[in-house]
Structures are given as C-alpha cells and as structure tokens.
Amino acid sequence: MSIFVIGYYVALIAASCLAAYFGQRRLFLLLFSMTLLSFVLGIIGGVPALRFVTICAGLLALAAGVSYAFKEFLVQVSRPSLAKELRTAPLTASFGMFVIFTYAIAGIFAPVIAPYGESEVITQAFAPPDENLLLGGDQLGRDIFSRIIYGARNSVGLALVATMLAFIVGALAGLLAAVKGGWFDNLMGRIADVIMSVPSLIFALLMLSILGTSLWVIVVVVAVIYSPRVFRLTRAVAGNIVVMDYIEAAKLRGEGDWHLIRKEILPNSTAPLIAEFGLEFCFVFLLIAGLSFLGLGIQPPTADWGSMVRENATLISFGDVTPLIPAGAIALLTVAVNFVVDWMLFRSSGLKEV
Amino acid sequence: MGDLLGLVLKRLGLGLVALLVVSVLIFFAVELLPGDIAQAVLGQSATEETVQALRERLGLDRPAIVRYFDWLGGAVTGDFGVSLVSGERVSEAISDRFVNTLFLAAYAAVLAVPIAIFLGILVALLRNSIFDRVANVLTLTSISSPEFFLGYVLILYLAVRASMFPAIASLSGDMTFLELLHRTFLPALTLVLVVTAHMMRMTRAAIINLLSSPYIEMARLKGMPPFKVIVRHALPNAWAPIINVVALNLAYLITGVVLVEVVFVYPGVGQLLVDAVSKRDFPIVQACCLIFAATFILLNLAADVGTILTNPRLRHPK
Numbered sequence: 315m316s317i318f319v320i321g322y323y324v325a326l327i328a329a330s331c332l333a334a335y336f337g338q339r340r341l342f343l344l345l346f347s348m349t350l351l352s353f354v355l356g357i358i359g360g361v362p363a364l365r366f367v368t369i370c371a372g373l374l375a376l377a378a379g380v381s382y383a384f385k386e387f388l389v390q391v392s393r394p395s396l397a398k399e400l401r402t403a404p405l406t407a408s409f410g411m412f413v414i415f416t417y418a419i420a421g422i423f424a425p426v427i428a429p430y431g432e433s434e435v436i437t438q439a440f441a442p443p444d445e446n447l448l449l450g451g452d453q454l455g456r457d458i459f460s461r462i463i464y465g466a467r468n469s470v471g472l473a474l475v476a477t478m479l480a481f482i483v484g485a486l487a488g489l490l491a492a493v494k495g496g497w498f499d500n501l502m503g504r505i506a507d508v509i510m511s512v513p514s515l516i517f518a519l520l521m522l523s524i525l526g527t528s529l530w531v532i533v534v535v536v537a538v539i540y541s542p543r544v545f546r547l548t549r550a551v552a553g554n555i556v557v558m559d560y561i562e563a564a565k566l567r568g569e570g571d572w573h574l575i576r577k578e579i580l581p582n583s584t585a586p587l588i589a590e591f592g593l594e595f596c597f598v599f600l601l602i603a604g605l606s607f608l609g610l611g612i613q614p615p616t617a618d619w620g621s622m623v624r625e626n627a628t629l630i631s632f633g634d635v636t637p638l639i640p641a642g643a644i645a646l647l648t649v650a651v652n653f654v655v656d657w658m659l660f661r662s663s664g665l666k667e668v
Numbered sequence: 669m670g671d672l673l674g675l676v677l678k679r680l681g682l683g684l685v686a687l688l689v690v691s692v693l694i695f696f697a698v699e700l701l702p703g704d705i706a707q708a709v710l711g712q713s714a715t716e717e718t719v720q721a722l723r724e725r726l727g728l729d730r731p732a733i734v735r736y737f738d739w740l741g742g743a744v745t746g747d748f749g750v751s752l753v754s755g756e757r758v759s760e761a762i763s764d765r766f767v768n769t770l771f772l773a774a775y776a777a778v779l780a781v782p783i784a785i786f787l788g789i790l791v792a793l794l795r796n797s798i799f800d801r802v803a804n805v806l807t808l809t810s811i812s813s814p815e816f817f818l819g820y821v822l823i824l825y826l827a828v829r830a831s832m833f834p835a836i837a838s839l840s841g842d843m844t845f846l847e848l849l850h851r852t853f854l855p856a857l858t859l860v861l862v863v864t865a866h867m868m869r870m871t872r873a874a875i876i877n878l879l880s881s882p883y884i885e886m887a888r889l890k891g892m893p894p895f896k897v898i899v900r901h902a903l904p905n906a907w908a909p910i911i912n913v914v915a916l917n918l919a920y921l922i923t924g925v926v927l928v929e930v931v932f933v934y935p936g937v938g939q940l941l942v943d944a945v946s947k948r949d950f951p952i953v954q955a956c957c958l959i960f961a962a963t964f965i966l967l968n969l970a971a972d973v974g975t976i977l978t979n980p981r982l983r984h985p986k
Contacts, residue, residue: 340798406805508693511686511968513923516941516960520694523945523953524701596812603814604927608942623816630820631835633828641817648812656808 319356322364326352381409403657410653417647421466428460433615440629449636453625461617462640468612469619470647472529473599479537480598481591484544489575491545492552503549506542514539514601522610532611536598543597547590551583585662592655596648603644619644676973683969690961691743695736698950739954748955753947758955762937766959768839769929769936772852773921776859781914784864788871793898795876803868810865815924819858819931827854837934855932859924867917874909878902908978915971919964 326349333342348367355363385408389397403411420427429446430436434456441451448459491499509517521535555561556579564578605611606620614621619640626637701707706722707714727735742748748758791803810818827835837852878884879902887901888894926938933939937956944952 512961515923645813
C-alpha cells in the first residue's frame with residue numbers, strides 16, 4: 315500500500331461522505347460507485363490503473379473548470395439577450411464552444427502559432443521530441459506540432475467549405491421544393507432518394523476515382539453526397555411552414571417565391587437549420603477525414619489530419635502515441651460540435667424528454 | 669395476409685428499382701471521364717495504337733447503352749469483367765474477399781446487437797440519471813470518432829502495449845475457428861464500438877418515445893410491476909423500432925468496414941476497393957461499389973419490411 319493508494323481511497327470516500335451529507339444524491343452515487351469500481355480496478359490493474367483513473371478524473375475536472383469559466387466569460391462579454399440564453403447552456407455545450415473557439419484561433423492564426431512551416435523539412439525522419447520539436451518529426455522530418463496547427467486550417471477549412479456548399483444547394487432546393495410543390499418537388503425528392511441509397515463513403519470513392527483528387531472535386535463531390543440530407547430536412551421544416559396562414563396571406567398579396575423564401579420561411583426555420591448545419595459539418599468532416607486517411611483527400615505536402623495519421627501510422631507499432639494526436643483532434647472537434655448541436659436542438663425544439 | 673404479401677412485394681419492387689438506378693449511376697459515372705477509360709488508364713503519354721488496342725479489348729467502340737446492358741447482365745450472373753491492372757477476373761478477386769468482409773461484419777453484428785439493445789433499454793429505463801448522462805457523453809464520443817482513430821487506439825493499447833491481440837488481421841486457410849476469432853477481434857471490436865453507440869442511442873430514443881405513450885402510463889397507474897410493464901406492454905411495440913435500428917446500423921457497418929479493413933490490413937472488399945481506386949482499376953471499383961450499394965439497399969429494405977411486419981398499423985395505409 316503506497317501513500318498514493320491510501321490517499322486515493324481516503325479522498326474518494328471523504329468526497330462521497332461529503333456529497334451524502336450535503337444531499338447531493340447524484341454526486342454521491344457517482345463517487346461511491348467509483349469507489350466500488352476502484353476496488354475491482356485496483357485488484358486487477360494495481361496502482362497504474364488507479365493512477366490512470368486519477369489522471370482521467372483530473373482531466374475531466376480541468377475540462378469542466380475551463381468550460382465553466384469560458385461560459386461565464388461568454389456571458390460577460392455578450393449582449394444581455396444572448397447572455398440570458400448562454401446562461402442556460404450545460405457544461406458539455408460550453409466545453410464544445412470552448413473547443414470550437416480554440417480550433418478557430420489555431421486555424422486563423424496558424425502561421426503565427428506554428429514554429430515551422432507546414433512543409434518545411436527541418437530534421438531527420440521520425441526525430442524524437444525535444445524542446446525545439448514539441449512532438450518530434452514525421453516521416454520526412456517535418457515538425458508534427460506545426461503540421462497539426464496548420465491542419466486545423468486545412469482540414470477544418472475544407473470541411474467547412476464543403477458543408478456550406480452542400481447546405482446552400484440542399485437548403486435552396488428544399489425551400490424551392492416546398493414553395494413550388496408539384497413535379498419539381500417530386501423530381502427533387504427522387505434525386506435525393508437515389509443519392510442517399512448509395513453509402514456515402516462508397517459514392518465518394520467512386521467519384522474520386524473517376525474525377526481525380528483535386529480540392530474542388532472533393533468539395534463538389536462531398537456537397538453532392540450530403541445535400542440530399544439537408545434537402546430532406548429543409549423540405550420537411552419548410553413544408554410545415556408553407557401551410558401556415560401568413561404564407562397564404564403573403565401569396566394573396568402577390569409576393570413572389572423568392573420573397574416567400576427569404577422573408578417568410580427562412581426566419582421561421584433558422585433554429586433547426588443551424589442545428590442541421592452543425593450535424594452536417596460533423597458528417598462531412600468525418601467523411602473527408604476518412605478520405606484523406608485513405609490517401610484520397612487533401613494531397614501532400616499540405617498538412618491534413620487524416621493523411622497525417624496514415625503517414626505516421628508505423629510509429630504506433632513502437633507504442634508511440636503521436637500519430638493518434640491528429641486523429642484525436644478530429645474526434646475532439648466532432649464531439650465538440652455535437653455537444654453544441656445537442657444543446658441547440660434541445661433549446662429549439664423545447665423537447666423535454668419524459 | 670394477402671395484402672401483407674402485396675405490401676412487402678411492393679417494397680421489394682421499389683428496392684429493385686433503386687438498385688437498377690444505382691447501377692446506372694455507377695456505370696455511367698465512369699463515362700464522365702475526360703476522354704474514355706482507355707485514355708485515362710494509359711495516361712497522356714500512351715501512343716494512339718495502344719489506346720486503340722485497349723479500346724478494342726474493352727469493347728469501347730460499342731455505344732455506352734449496349735455496354736451497360738452487357739455489364740448488368742454479367743453482374744447479375746456474377747461476372748464483372750476483367751481487372752484492368754492485373755488481368756484477373758474481377759469475380760475471382762472479389763469472391764473470397766467478400767466472404768471475409770461478410771464474416772467481419774457478421775462477427776461485429778453478433779457482438780454489437782445484443783449489447784446495444786440491452787444497454788439501450790437500460791439507459792432508457794435509467795433516463796436522466798447520472799448513468800444516462802455518462803452513457804450519452806460516451807456514445808457521442810464514440811460516434812464522433814473516425815473509425816481509424818478507434819482502430820489505432822485499440823492497436824496501441826491492446827496489441828502493442830498489452831500484446832493481447834494481433835495488430836494485423838491477416839488470414840490464412842489453415843486456421844481454427846477460434847484462432848480466426850482471435851485474429852479478427854480488434855477490427856470487429858472497432859466496428860462494435862461505433863455501431864453499438866449508434867444503436868444504443870437509437871434504441872434509447874425509441875424506447876423513451878414509447879414509454880411516454882398513454883397506455884404505458886395506464887399500465888403503470890394500475891399498479892403493474894415495472895418489469896412487467898416493459899416485457900408485456902412496451903416490448904411488443906418496441907420490436908418495430910428496434911428491428912429498424914438494427915437493420916439501419918448493419919447498413920452503416922458497410923461503410924465503416926472500408927476504413928477498418930484498411931487500418932487492420934484485413935483482406936476484404938473494402939481494402940480491394942481502396943486499392944482499385946488509387947490504381948484507377950474501374951471494373952473492380954464498379955463491382956465493389958455495386959456490391960456495397962446492393963447490400964446497403966438490401967438492409968434498408970429489410971428495415972422497411974421488418975417494420976411493416978411488426979407494426980400492424982402500417983399494413984393498412986390510409
């Protein structure tokens with residue numbers, strides 16, 4: 315029994331007692347079940363397992379602290395009406411916003427933050443990390459840390475452009491279909507059905523094998539694959555609005571389709587559309603990451619997270635974590651966006667699960 | 669019963685039409701190539717004669733529509749033509765790999781489906797508790813991670829650091845079944861993680877949706893024990909959404925399998941497809957895409973049919 319183990323259990327049990335004393339039922343349940351779990355873990359995994367749990371708990375607490383502080387910061391700096399809404403955000407959502415904010419900073423100021431250029435060869439292949447190279451060198455001797463920073467710009471930027479295109483095409487088609495109805499509506503619906511009946515990754519592979527892998531091809535192909543989803547949602551949301559009386563009134567006033575879409579339908583469907591944009595971004599981001607992992611996305615020497623994982627994958631067989639960092643960066647951003655979208659969906663639908 | 673059969677047949681017919689349209693899409697997408705296949709495969713530096721020779725070999729002098737029906741006829745009988753790169757028959761290259769891919773997907777499904785349904789029902793019953801919150805965050809994380817991230821994390825911790833499972837899922841003919849399961853455990857586990865998370869969330873949503881309906885409240889109010897409420901009242905109506913969830917997620921496996929096969933160097937169709945795409949071996953790309961799309965459509969169809977069979981209300985559309 316080391317000091318660490320004794321301290322670990324004392325801290326856990328003391329914390330659960332405190333939670334029980336102050337009537338925090340949930341916290342108590344969590345802490346106490348963790349204590350019980352730790353007994354099992356401690357027997358199986360020994361001290362390292364307990365150390366691992368401590369580190370995880372510490373990280374979680376840190377993340378929670380940061381997101382709470384970030385939320386308070388946002389509440390302070392934003393307008394009163396916005397601040398009121400932000401106050402209701404759960405910790406997960408503010409964590410998501412914090413992560414997105416960090417990525418945006420990293421992407422925008424990449425040349426300032428990164429110590430080296432993205433395709434600058436500065437050392438030998440797979441150089442170990444030292445004080446100059448935070449994460450070591452990659453397979454060509456480029457600085458992995460700088461490439462990850464630049465990756466925030468390239469990977470996220472490409473996904474963002476593709477999502478926007480998909481969204482504009484899909485939303486426009488959906489709104490037009492809802493307003494016009496008839497054959498146009500049917501045609502668009504059928505086209506969407508056909509595109510959606512091919513798995514997205516397979517469709518992307520087919521199109522990229524034919525059209526090559528230039529950036530514009532990727533953007534257009536991804537937009538074609540994902541716009542049907544946006545179309546479906548927009549069509550459904552707008553379909554509910556088109557039957558309202560005020561739309562009828564606007565039509566009787568003699569307003570055109572474009573006015574109906576812009577002034578009557580769009581303002582009433584922004585909330586679900588924004589949430590859908592977030593979700594769509596996650597799908598697109600994961601698809602593009604998968605494509606670049608397969609060597610069909612952003613081409614070298616441009617830094618990109620998906621291809622970085624593939625290029626440095628050999629390091630994993632030596633037990634090195636570095637190749638996982640770009641993959642983890644992809645996962646973290648997707649999780650963050652999902653957290654924020656979850657909150658927005660919850661707010662916009664007023665959906666209170668029973 | 670007769671009109672149930674009619675409804676199912678109608679769905680099958682629609683699926684067939686979808687498959688036909690997709691085959692048209694897959695075939696004619698290749699026609700989008702600048703120039704034609706022969707030019708694209710041989711490159712700019714090829715002489716006019718070699719291009720002409722390849723054109724003749726592929727029968728490109730015939731109109732596209734004739735070639736499409738040729739190709740479709742071949743595809744129906746399992747003949748997808750000849751690989752442009754190796755000269756091997758595509759059907760031969762695919763058949764073994766297809767069995768491997770099916771095995772991997774089935775392995776993952778057998779593990780994932782019971783776990784996901786059990787956990788999904790569990791978190792639905794414990795909804796809004798701390799366990800539900802934790803499960804929500806965990807499943808969201810698992811869904812949001814790219815498959816290759818999960819795969820490499822598993823390789824790093826279970827294969828390299830703990831050396832419990834092999835990192836590369838190479839198969840040989842003379843393995844026992846148990847050995848096979850051990851070899852392919854990591855790729856299967858990666859798929860299980862992703863699919864379980866999806867299925868759990870969807871099952872949870874379906875069950876919660878159901879538990880808020882009035883007849884469940886009635887059963888509860890008349891003093892029925894919670895276990896009985898679930899088994900006797902909720903479950904018979906929950907089958908439809910659950911079958912739907914399972915089929916949809918099996919369809920999702922089809923896409924996931926491509927990335928996982930590449931990560932674990934597993935000899936399946938996904939790996940073949942990715943190789944063929946980088947070599948621009950169009951007959952193989954087309955065949956693989958058609959197989960994947962067909963499986964995808966079939967599973968979606970299964971979801972539809974399953975829903976119709978388990979939900980009497982859908983049998984009598986208004």
